[in-house]
Amino acid sequence: MLDRLVCALSLASLLLTASSGAALSQGTLRIGMTVADIPLVDGAPDQGTEGAKFAGYTIYDPLVSYDLSSATTAASIRPALAESWQVDPTDDRKWIFTLRRGVTFHDGSPFNADAVLFNLDRALDKNSPVYSASFDRQIRSYLPSLEAWRKLDDHTVELTTTQPDSLFVYQLPRLLIASPAQYQKVGSDWDEFRRSPSGTGAWRFGSMVPRQRLELVPNKSYWDTERVPKLDRLVLLPIPEASARTAALLSGRVDWIETPSPETVQTLEGRGFTVSTSAIPHIWPYHLSHLPDSPFSDVRVRRALNLAIDRDGLVELLHGLAVPAVGTVPPESPWFGQPTFKITYDPERAKALLAEAGYGPGNPLKVTAAISTSGSGQMFPMLMNEFIQENLRDIGVELNLEVFEWEALRSKRRVGAQAPENEGVTLLNASYSTQDPYTGILRYLTAAEIAPKGSNWGSTRDEEIEALVEELRAEFDVAKQDPIVAKIHARHVDQANFIWVVHDGGARALSAKVRGHVHAQSWFVDFSLITVEP
Amino acid sequence: MISYAIQRVLFALPIALGVSLVVFSLVHLAPGDPISAILPNEASEEMVIEARREFGLDRSLIVQYGIWLGKALQGDLGSSIGNGRPVLDEVLSALKHSLILSLAAGLLACLAGVLLGLLSAGLGRSRWQHVVRVVTITGVSVPHYWLAIVLVIVFSVRLGWLPPLGMSPDSSAGWRPDLNHLQFLVLPAIATAAIPAAIIARTMAASIQEILSRDFMITLRAKGLPRSRINVHVLRNAMPTTLAAIGLQIGNMLGGSVLVETVFAWPGAGFLLSNAIFQRDLPLLQGTMLALALIFVLINLLVDLTQSWLDPRIRRA
Secondary structure, three states, rough: OOOHHHHHHHHHHHHHHHHHHOOOOOOOOEEEOOOOOOOOOOOOOOOOOHHHHHHHHOOOOEEEEEEOOOOOOOOOOEEEOOOEEOOOOOOEEEEEEEEEOOOOOOOOOOOOHHHHHHHHHHOOOOOOOOOHHHHHHHHHHHOOOOEEEEEEEEEEEEEEOOOOOOOOHHHHHHHOOOOOHHHOOOOOOOOHHOOOOOOOOOOOEEEEEOOEEEEEEOOOOOOHHHHHOOOOOOEEEOOOHHHHHHHHHHOOOEEEEOOOOHHHHHHHHHOOOOOOOOOOOEEEEEEEOOOOOOOHOOOHHHHHHHHOOHHHHHHHOOOOOOEOOOHHHHHOOOOOOOOOOOOOOOHHHHHHHHHHHOEEEEEEEEEEEEEEOOOOOOOOOHHHHHHHHHHHOOOOEEEEEEEOHHHHHHHHHHHHHOHHHHOOEEEEOOOOOOOOHHHHHHOOHHHHHHOOOEEEOOOOHHHHHHHHHHHHOOOOOOOOOOOOOHHHHHHHHOOEEEEEEEEOOOOEEEEOOOOOOOOOOOOOOOOOOOOEEO | HHHHHHHHHHHHHHHHHHHHHHHHHHHHHOOOHHHHHHHOOOHHHHHHHHHHHHHHOOOOOHHHHHHHHHHHOOOOOOEEEOOOOOOHHHHHHHHHHHHHHHHHHHHHHHHHHHHHHHHHOOOOOOHHHHHHHHHHHHHOOHHHHHHHHHHHHHHHOOOOOOOOOHHHHOOOOOOOOOHHHHHHHHHHHHHHHHHHHHHHHHHHHHHHHHHHHHHHHHHHHHHOOHHHHHHHHHHHHHHHHHHHHHHHHHHHOOOHHHHHHHOOOOOOOHHHHHHHOOOOOHHHHHHHHHHHHHHHHHOOOHHHHHHHOOOHHHHHH
């Protein structure tokens, strides 16, 4: 009797599964995201890079974007809604952007200079009727140099920076352009706009159920004809729990998951799934306190700890989901330069450096690191920190780990090493994006950025770097910028200002049905060329 | 009975006020700055100060509590810092989803708990007693997070019988009580019901055994009452305790299991709470916790009243 019941239930379940599967049209890509809620779809996505990846660059375009077409070269800046740009020859604070003609928003209204001003006003002009603090919070920090903006004609805008800043163009990709006409159409109400958003992106908003699902459909009249989506539908599901994402992929509920956990890699590959990684712009380091009472005010100690970490062993532990880091950017990057301090795994040399600095068996170095249990870009912090703790023990360094929840750690990062909240803490393990020279390198190194004003947590000061940064900001010839960044980076490595550990591999797991995926060296993805076989 | 009910309701009011204070304090005592959570890493100190002022976080905690409580009493729980949606709408929507799950899990837990309780106490066939005890001890001991993952691995990944997560098919506009949607409910309901079922079973079994050892049972047997009539007396006396256990468990389930809902991406109150915690979304966190705590107070009140109705001695105590 029981057997019959089980058989009947099995048959019913199989029929149900089959019927629900048949309801999906061919060419639907279902993705399990790591976020717990659908990111904001109003053109100022929250939830970090994942928000921008799925709810930003799909529905909207920026003026300047990234070239995501290659898996083998770094994703460089490319024109998007701005066809071209130049610095005003008479005033190097003024940038002139020529806008693309013939582009329309999803609601049919034209894209023009007024639309650009509207989007800047909504985020940055508190006196504007379209201003919303929500946009301000998401956008202002990405445009630290922008001071003013004005329309020169219907297809030309002028953006003015607070001071000459040759790297300004790198700040623009997070400024996504939403439709002013749609905003007017929905009664000038941003909450209503979020229910029916309109951009110029390759994907139109389909439907959304908060915390459950975001559906996007192709924009068949997309201005970039080579990037018109081939899929019928893109379905994005928030699945924050790693094992649940893996189960969803294995059971066929989704076709693609972000960030599979290392221990599932063999299982996934064994069952025909592809685990894809790339050299994405990311670094997993320890920020070091350079304050006078910190042991890391001595460059020999900073170098010693860099030499004590078995990065290859750590990558093996992570089943290959990371790349060993010997600087903020990888050696093949044009920004790496030629540092004289070569970071390798050399415990004996590390011990010798520590001895030179006065540490040894009779006077062991004891330090405390603030780390998180998880968090955006933090990879697998507990596992990784414990591995490094063992590495450091081998050279006689006692690393005490103070564990915080991610947002608590971010609070500690924001206030700086000198703050009372960080008393006794001389290392802080927080990862970040290295997409461009400013966000990846400069902001951690200059006096002007010392926390809490900026991102320089450890109060790093270096006259040589300060001079190079000044030189870089005044160099508007793009070809001459990379060598200066490389000099800054080389000095950064030589001074061992951080302890560099690994770059995230940006792992994602894909079903064999997914075709056309290019794992760009970027946090972002171009979904236009992807197809899903039935 | 009416005066007792009024008395219990009056007792519940200061409890609710105390709950609001505890909820507010707990949220603010937790480490981590909510403003850090909503601003990008690149945000300047000025932006942090401005955002703190915008959300009223620059005021003293007492003032913040007073403002929050005043608005909450008018049904305004504020807006989510993260997505800007009204907290009340978010909480009600999530509670609706948790209600679906907790009703299914509650029904399952009650049926299984009472049945196992009866078997374990020996009112059924005695050879089942040991098996049932092992099952209930296992049920109480198994972490439901682990059980949820195992259920997904077996029934979704290995057998492919049931969906591993979500609460509706991709094409669905909302939850409906049809087979296409019910299949999403099965695994979360089992995972949620496992511990409550075991607790109900063990409470009921202990209560029955305690009643069976009372003197009046000897009297009933001496009077020659048939076993079925004696069982009715036993159950009548054991029910208030069992009911209290059921009430508490249903209260817990209605609050949504944070872990079960997270594993199954079930968009209920537990999932919302987990999201609010990790994003340091204070208004959402406070609103969700307050709603859940008040529901718990309400269910306890209902259980108290039902118990006293079933057993008048409680009113006199």
